[in-house]
Amino acid sequence: MKKIQFLSPLKDTCHYLDYDEILSKSNVDFPVVMRDDSSDIGSDASTQPRKKRKRCNLCVPCLRTENCGTCTHCVNRATSHQVCKMRKCEALKKKKKSGGLKQCGLMPLRSNMSEVIQNDVKVTFGID
C-alpha cells in the first residue's frame, strides 16, 4: 500500500494518508505535472462545453468547515453566489490558465505542505 505523508497546515500533527485516499479527496493528480493540451483533439475552446473548475480540497481554505458568517460573501449570500472568503480555494483564486501549459498535478499549497515523504524519500516541490 503506497502512502504519502504531509503536514496539515491546520493541525501540527502529522497525517498519513493512503495514496488513493488523498487522490480521491483532491481534484488534482499527483505529482506535479505540466503539459500542453492545446493540440489535443476536441480541445478547441469554442466547441468545448464550459468547464467549471473544482476546489482542490487540500489548501487551508478548502480544509475549513465553517462559514465565517461575517464576510460580504456570507452576509450577501443570496446575491453574491460566492463561497465564504475564508473558504475560497487558493487554486481557484488564481485566474484559470487559458490555453497552453496547464497544471494537472498536486500543488504544494502551503510551505509546510510542500515536503512530501514517499517511500522514506523526502521530496520538496518548487512553488508555494
Next chain:
DNA sequence: AAGAACGTTATT
C-alpha cells in the same frame, strides 16, 4: 482594478 450582481453549471 476591485467588488457586487448576475447567469449558469454542478451536485444532491
Next chain:
DNA sequence: AATAACGTTCTT
C-alpha cells in the same frame, strides 16, 4: 427542485 458556487458582466 433546492442548494452551492464558478465565471462573466456590470458597477464603482
